[in-house]
Amino acid sequence: MFRLCSIDVIVLIDRENILGYAQIIRSMQGKPLLYYDGYTFYNKSTNNFRTRWICSTHHRKKCRAAIYTMDSRIVKKNTVHNH
Numbered sequence: 721m722f723r724l725c726s727i728d729v730i731v732l733i734d735r736e737n738i739l740g741y742a743q744i745i746r747s748m749q750g751k752p753l754l755y756y757d758g759y760t761f762y763n764k765s766t767n768n769f770r771t772r773w774i775c776s777t778h779h780r781k782k783c784r785a786a787i788y789t790m791d792s793r794i795v796k797k798n799t800v801h802n803h
């Protein structure tokens with residue numbers, strides 16, 4: 721059973737306009753997942769305070785979609801999926 725620990729909301733902002741929302745889902749034992757637009761992404765790396773999330777099918781389907789977050793904002797995204 722997948723037990724949720726917490727869900728954080730990440731906001732996609734273009735200047736002052738909110739363009740969308742993503743969620744960071746943390747399970748009790750698992751690693752955090754970012755959920756955006758029907759796809760899940762996992763935390764690949766964090767540097768310069770920026771976290772890179774890559775599509776959870778990255779290895780299986782070679783999907784190159786990725787989202788970069790900083791604090792609680794999406795700062796960059798490539799959400800073109802190949803699946």
Ligand SMILES: [Zn+2]
Pocket residue numbers: 759775776777778783784785800801802803
């Ligand atoms: Zn994908």
